[in-house]
Amino acid sequence: MRATGELKIELGRRYRFAAAHRLHSAGLSDAENSRLYGKCNNPLGHGHNYVVEISVSGNVDPATGMIANLADLDGFVQSEVLDAFDHRSLNDEVPAFRDEVPTTENLCIEIFRRVRAFPLAKLERVRVEETANNSFEYAGD
C-alpha cells in the first residue's frame, strides 16, 4: 500500500498583487465578447486582488535547511512578477497580454514563464487566486 517513490519536498510561498484587466478577444466581435465575458468585458476594465502561490522543489541544503533562500525567491518574484504586475493594467502594461486575453489561466502561464527562470530551485507549479473563490493552477507542459 505504501508508496516507495523518493521523498520530495517543496517550498510554497504566497504573494499578493492588485491589478486591472479587461477580458476581450480580438478574434471575436463586440457582441460575442460581451456575451462571452459579460461584466468582465467592460471597456473601462476592472480589477482584482490576486494571490500568487509559487511552489518550488529541490534538494534541501544541509547547511541552511532550505531548498532556496527565501530572500532570493522573494527578490526574484518581486522583480520579475510583482513589480511588473502590481497596480498596473495587465492589458496595457504587460506585453504578453497585448495579444492574449488576461484570464487567470493565461496569467498562470505568464507567471510560470517568468518564475521558471529562477536559478536556485525547480519551479513546480503556479497557482493564482483571482478571488477567494476562483483559483487556477499551471504546472508547465
Add this chain to the structure above:
Amino acid sequence: MTRKIEFSASHRYDNPAFSAEENRRVFGKCNNPHGHGHNYTLEVTVAGEPDPVTGMVLDLSELKKILEREVMARMDHRHLNLEVPELAGKIPTCENVARVIWDLLEPKITQGALHRVRLYESADLFADCYRDGTNGNGLARGPRG
C-alpha cells in the same frame, strides 16, 4: 482524507559551521539568538481505499491520536532546536520540520498510507512533503493511481 492541527513553537536558524556574520547574512532575522516563534498549521493527508465495513480510509480518532502523540506532544509549545531530538543538528526550517514530521508519521500510519504532509509556518509560507510518483501535490488520481 486530510486532518488539520495547529501547534506553536519557537526556533532559531543558526549553523555553527558559519561565522556569526555569515549566519546573520544567510538567515537574517531568523538568526536572532533569543529565538522567535510561529503558529504552525499542519495538514496531514492519508490516502487509501475506504474499508468496506466502516467506509473509512483510517479512523479519524486513530489519526488524531497519532498526531497528538507524534507531533503535539513533541513540538507544541516547545523550542524546536533544543527540545525536539529529531531536529538536533538541523536548521528547523519549514522544509526540515515537514520532513521530520513525515518521518515520524509514515511508519505509524498502517491503514491507508501517508500521502502528503503540508506544514504552514505562516499563512504565506509552507512546505510539502510527499513521495514522488504519488501525485501527492496534485489532484487526486483514482484509488489505484
